[in-house]
Amino acid sequence: MPDQLTHAGPFALGTFASGSGAFPGLVTGARVRDLSDQVPSVRALLDAWDTWLPRLHDLAGSADGTWHDLADLRVLAPLEPGQILQSGANYRKHVVDLVAAEKESVHGATPEEARADAERMMDERARDGVPYVFLGSPRAMCGPYDDIVLPRLGEQHDWELELALVIGRQGKDIAAEDAMEYVAAYTVCNDLTTRDRLYRPDLKAIGTDWFTAKNADTFLPTGPFLVPAAFVGDPNDLRITLRHNGVVRQDESTKDMIFDIPRLVAYVSTTTTLRPGDLLLTGSPAGNGAHWGVFLAPGDVLEAEITGLGRQRNTVRSHP
Template sequence: MPDRLPTHIGPFALGTFGDGSRVFPGLVVGPRVRDLSDLAPSVRAVVEDWEALFPRLADLAQETADAWHALADLRVLAPIEPGQVLQSGANYRKHVVDLVAAEKESVHGATPEEARADAERMMDERIRGGVPYVFLGSPRAICGPYDDVLLPALGEQHDWELELALVIGRTGKHIPAEDAMSYVAAYTICNDLTTRDQLYRPDLKAIGTDWFTAKNADTFLPTGPFLVPAAFVGNPTEDADVRITLRHNGVVRQDESTKDMIFDIPRLIAYVSTTTTLRPGDLLLTGSPAGNGAHWGVFLKPGDVMEAEITGLGHQRNTVRSGQ
């Protein structure tokens, strides 16, 4: 366990835990965890029957029987094994404006004022008529919220990207944006690490980005600590003031509201469901705000510590190690 217990908004949350001899799904209520093995074999199974089991979870959260563990005595694992991992890119306005403006200055010779004004206009147009940019990640990259992150042998520019993630709770295809929020079961935290200098293949320039190598190394997706039901969070892009904050070796690098998203959660769900059928347990990452290592000119090295939190969802603390 970390030095401080993770906390969550609302009366309860879900997680996956180890007690030294086994792994089990748990209902988290403050500093206590109730073993849910008598209800379902995994958190994924709970989400797959979300509509029926959610009221039961609310009842169990009120119980005081001796099926409870102290959270401090357990190992906190990644809360769910997802079906699909869908990842949104370039979805925070300030982040994308910074990137576009920097390119216009360095490549096209624009003044800082001209570059930023052009970038702002581009974002306004993208919001009005554009579509999200989404790609697939590997569930094998997931690790726990307090596990070590192991740097792969390939590449040197290993970067952080803290993101709000949502878990799908209903099966759907061609989901209208106005109905999309009813498909969200819960929210969690993901740090979608990227090896920047492996993102583009010099031998295949015409093909473009190599997301597989750059983003899917083992431990490159710290997830959790919990799944916090959407009913307790609201709509993070409209109703709630949800902040995404990451510290690298104690220095704040990312600190942004989810309201800065270019495409909100309903539009993301509507977009991805035009291509793939969404099923309970699918994980959708909503993009990373400004403040990545590439922005600061600082990348991850062995011994570094990342501390991350999103309002109401808990926190992560990952130490970086060499995986070579």
């Protein structure tokens, strides 16, 4: 198993596999306690999160139970989520870059004019606008060290590293000032996208095809762990870093989010009831492949990390 950053706090949660099958686990540094004598899955912990959190503290400090070396286990995606809610166009620099480039190429603005206009637009959006959110498929998920398998169709396969929050309490029409009470934990997601399948030339009036572009098998590496929110510190001040074949491509703070976590939670809960185990991805910062003019190819390696949440390492391969 590849090296990984130490998780924040005294413990984290995940799903692991050994010779005897998959099991929910309590991670403390380099060791994992098998929780299958307590619960059937990590999702079951989230269903009663307020009850389980203090019990997990006790289990982390006890020698009882079955313990494994983390290095001996396969690390799977940390949970099977309910909904996967994905926020698009939510990092200021990223969106400003996109808008400014369009104003230059399509409308003939100078670089200075284009950027100033894009900055004004983002100020207005942050003040008066609402997030842009769509649904993803849980079937796209894979583990943090699994291979990414490029689909048969499309050529511009791209990375989008994101902070994801895990819901730990049911809620609807949640007020922004109460939203953080519904966040149980955080994890790492890389929301891959096939750019040249994002727009349907046969259905231009309908617009983007999120299902096709984003939901190929293995296109959502998730984990390695769920780190309880209480251990993470300020989620609006975490570093998001992605390396493509050793080259840093994304390196940004979550401070750059246009809509912060409370506003995202409040917004999505006006439409859907949030339930324990739902994932909410908060958007990706500047530096994806489209920005660099570089896309994924077989043999590439992606290394991704977010402060205190661990590290992913995925090798890209072609479809069978």
